[in-house]
Amino acid sequence: MNKFTSHSGIATPMLGDNIDTDQIIPSREMKRVSKVGLADGLFSGQRYLYEGNQKIGANPDFILNQAPYENTSILLSGKNFGCGSSREHAVWALAEYGFKAIIAQSYGEIFFNNALRNGLLPIVLGEAEIAQLAASSSDLTTVTINLRELTVSGNGGSPISFQLETYYQEMLLNGWDFIDLALQFTDQLDDFAKQDRKKRPWAYLSATD
Amino acid sequence: MAQTLYDKIWQDHLVTEQEDGSALLYIDQQLLHEVTSPQAFEGLRLADRSVWRIAGNLATPDHNVPTDPKERETGIAGITDLIARTQVSTLDDNCRAFNIEQYDIHDKRQGIVHVMGPEQGATLPGMTIVCGDSHTSTHGAFAALAQGIGTSEVEHVLASQCLLQRKTKNLAVRISGELGHGVYAKDLVLKIIGELGTAGATGHTIEFMGEAIRNLSMEGRMTVCNMAIEAGARAGLVAFDDVTAAYVKGRPLAPSGELWDQALAYWRTLHSDADAVFDTQHSIDVTNMAPQVSWGTSPEMVVAIDGVVPEPVGAKEEGIRNACTYMDLQPGQKMTSIELDRIFIGSCTNARIEDIRVAAQVAKGRKVASSITQAMVVPGSGLVKAQAEEEGLAQILVDAGFEWRAPGCSMCLAMNADKLQPGEHCASTSNRNFEGRQGHNGRTHLVSPATAAAAAIAGHFVDSREFV
Numbered sequence: 001m002n003k004f005t006s007h008s009g010i011a012t013p014m015l016g017d018n019i020d021t022d023q024i025i026p027s028r029e030m031k032r033v034s035k036v037g038l039a040d041g042l043f044s045g046q047r048y049l050y051e052g053n054q055k056i057g058a059n060p061d062f063i064l065n066q067a068p069y070e071n072t073s074i075l076l077s078g079k080n081f082g083c084g085s086s087r088e089h090a091v092w093a094l095a096e097y098g099f100k101a102i103i104a105q106s107y108g109e110i111f112f113n114n115a116l117r118n119g120l121l122p123i124v125l126g127e128a129e130i131a132q133l134a135a136s137s138s139d140l141t142t143v144t145i146n147l148r149e150l151t152v153s154g155n156g157g158s159p160i161s162f163q164l165e166t167y168y169q170e171m172l173l174n175g176w177d178f179i180d181l182a183l184q185f186t187d188q189l190d191d192f193a194k195q196d197r198k199k200r201p202w203a204y205l206s207a208t209d
Numbered sequence: 210m211a212q213t214l215y216d217k218i219w220q221d222h223l224v225t226e227q228e229d230g231s232a233l234l235y236i237d238q239q240l241l242h243e244v245t246s247p248q249a250f251e252g253l254r255l256a257d258r259s260v261w262r263i264a265g266n267l268a269t270p271d272h273n274v275p276t277d278p279k280e281r282e283t284g285i286a287g288i289t290d291l292i293a294r295t296q297v298s299t300l301d302d303n304c305r306a307f308n309i310e311q312y313d314i315h316d317k318r319q320g321i322v323h324v325m326g327p328e329q330g331a332t333l334p335g336m337t338i339v340c341g342d343s344h345t346s347t348h349g350a351f352a353a354l355a356q357g358i359g360t361s362e363v364e365h366v367l368a369s370q371c372l373l374q375r376k377t378k379n380l381a382v383r384i385s386g387e388l389g390h391g392v393y394a395k396d397l398v399l400k401i402i403g404e405l406g407t408a409g410a411t412g413h414t415i416e417f418m419g420e421a422i423r424n425l426s427m428e429g430r431m432t433v434c435n436m437a438i439e440a441g442a443r444a445g446l447v448a449f450d451d452v453t454a455a456y457v458k459g460r461p462l463a464p465s466g467e468l469w470d471q472a473l474a475y476w477r478t479l480h481s482d483a484d485a486v487f488d489t490q491h492s493i494d495v496t497n498m499a500p501q502v503s504w505g506t507s508p509e510m511v512v513a514i515d516g517v518v519p520e521p522v523g524a525k526e527e528g529i530r531n532a533c534t535y536m537d538l539q540p541g542q543k544m545t546s547i548e549l550d551r552i553f554i555g556s557c558t559n560a561r562i563e564d565i566r567v568a569a570q571v572a573k574g575r576k577v578a579s580s581i582t583q584a585m586v587v588p589g590s591g592l593v594k595a596q597a598e599e600e601g602l603a604q605i606l607v608d609a610g611f612e613w614r615a616p617g618c619s620m621c622l623a624m625n626a627d628k629l630q631p632g633e634h635c636a637s638t639s640n641r642n643f644e645g646r647q648g649h650n651g652r653t654h655l656v657s658p659a660t661a662a663a664a665a666i667a668g669h670f671v672d673s674r675e676f677v
Binding site for chain 1: 221224225227229230231233235237244245247248251256258261262264272273290292293295296299333335336341342343357358359360361362364365368369370371373375407408411412438441443462463464468469471472475507527528531622623624628630631641643644645646648649650
């Protein structure tokens with residue numbers, strides 16, 4: 001995973017609540033067996049104009065098709081961002097499009113986990129703070145995120161603090177791999193399974209036994 | 210100290226816990242399907258990692274398999290959508306390469322993962338279960354801690370048999386009263402989500418409790434737990450009882466003989482202690498509750514079948530207005546005035562034998578209205594399909610004008626050819642009515658199988674209690 005220390009970029013306000021992963025990437029856009037090539041399907045329901053089911057071009061009313069947001073890298077949103085389907089394709093599509101961080105009031109939990117595991121920083125801030133960042137972004141200004149200091153600042157504004165579990169902060173700052181971290185506990189895992197197999201042998205039956 | 214059911218399962222799967230609250234949780238069973246697993250297997254290959262416990266994984270294709278019986282006849286080779294074919298054959302290849310058991314597209318046990326797992330006894334009480342699918346919460350009906358995860362975590366479980374997590378809070382949803390005649394588990398869970406809201410259970414594991422839950426079949430309990438995620442919960446749970454034991458006993462992968470007795474003694478402890486403390490509580494009385502139907506674009510936008518589309522007022526004014534525009538509905542409009550274009554009976558929420566029986570009960574001797582473009586019934590697995598055919602249910606449905614399909618996720622997520630056309634209204638027994646979920650600009654109404662079947666007959670929403 002790439003290291004994340006700090007980032008500055010144009011923030012796009014999509015301040016509605018409950019932007020679900022079906023909206024972020026509809027199932028028809030995720031017919032792939034790889035993580036790449038998904039950015040074209042990002043927000044495709046709103047991002048394109050359609051005739052029936054056929055895309056006929058970009059939808060000029062959609063914010064990502066408007067200057068300066070086509071060069072955005074930070075998304076501002078409301079409550080419960082990324083709720084619904086567990087599809088990690090939503091995170092892969094956002095990251096491939098160029099997003100480095102999301103700033104929202106709250107998240108769907110599976111999305112939050114998926115984002116962290118792909119180096120897409122999910123930041124939680126209050127409604128007023130997000131509104132303040134959104135106001136500054138409309139002046140073609142940038143938002144700056146400092147992961148070491150756990151701060152976000154809009155153009156010229158004072159830094160706003162946010163919280164993130166220390167271990168997630170460490171993972172991202174160092175670009176560590178979550179699986180590598182877990183496998184450091186291989187001995188404990190082996191011990192656990194050995195004891196557990198005695199306690200719950202019925203849980204170790206399987207189709208291949 | 211008194212424990213909740215969630216506390217007990219958590220404690221018995223805790224490998225290690227750090228001072229900051231982060232923990233490694235041991236996973237008993239992972240279910241795999243063709244859409245969220247290929248990138249996980251690819252990750253294993255790139256990092257040159259092996260599968261930690263091969264027998265802890267079980268796979269079947271479901272999300273993108275065709276449900277047209279003709280298209281299914283020749284298996285993978287017959288799949289006309291080339292990308293779907295690649296996904297299904299990639300699952301085949303990966304399971305073969307990593308020696309993981311798969312019920313493939315030809316296997317009569319193939320089906321929606323959340324129907325197949327319980328049916329085979331791969332889902333057992335007290336287990337921790339994961340799948341790269343948010344509706345994994347379904348398996349909580351068995352007093353199992355079942356969680357939907359993303360593909361990175363699928364890879365994590367393949368490689369280490371554990372997940373990095375923090376413990377959630379406990380939420381008790383207590384249901385008092387009994388469901389009336391013609392009112393089902395689906396109506397109950399829609400009502401619960403309507404009250405909790407789509408983020409009402411965020412950060413919690415829900416335990417569904419009370420007389421109405423105890424009186425539900427395992428199929429009904431699965432329907433309720435299935436939609437726990439729609440309230441934002443990490444998982445949903447129902448305590449173990451005789452109903453659970455009777456369902457599990459004799460399943461192919463369930464223990465038998467002495468192991469059964471040993472398991473049963475353990476499973477009898479799978480309930481919250483009488484004095485267990487929950488962080489959050491919610492109570493609902495379902496006495497006199499009518500069938501429920503969703504009117505909007507979020508599973509919390511639910512009203513009774515005899516209700517109306519709400520007025521755009523209060524804190525959710527903008528959301529209601531936007532949903533009315535998308536759904537082409539007017540505030541104050543009666544639900545029974547909504548005319549349907551398509552009917553979908555299926556999905557991990559409602560594609561089990563009990564659901565097909567109710568649909569057939571409504572359809573028997575009646576005809577799908579001529580105004581309905583398509584009414585499809587998609588059984589949850591090859592075994593549900595076979596049983597429904599044996600019981601004569603499939604014939605009743607076909608005689609009434611329903612299409613009888615091959616098992617898969619189908620129109621629930623519209624990944625294959627089963628989808629709505631722009632602007633169409635659908636009475637659907639699935640779990641999500643998000644914008645575009647069932648097809649670009651499609652309009653979904655979430656209902657029970659009885660309400661969906663009755664709507665197919667009437668051509669518009671109608672109180673299904675008049676039909677059963």
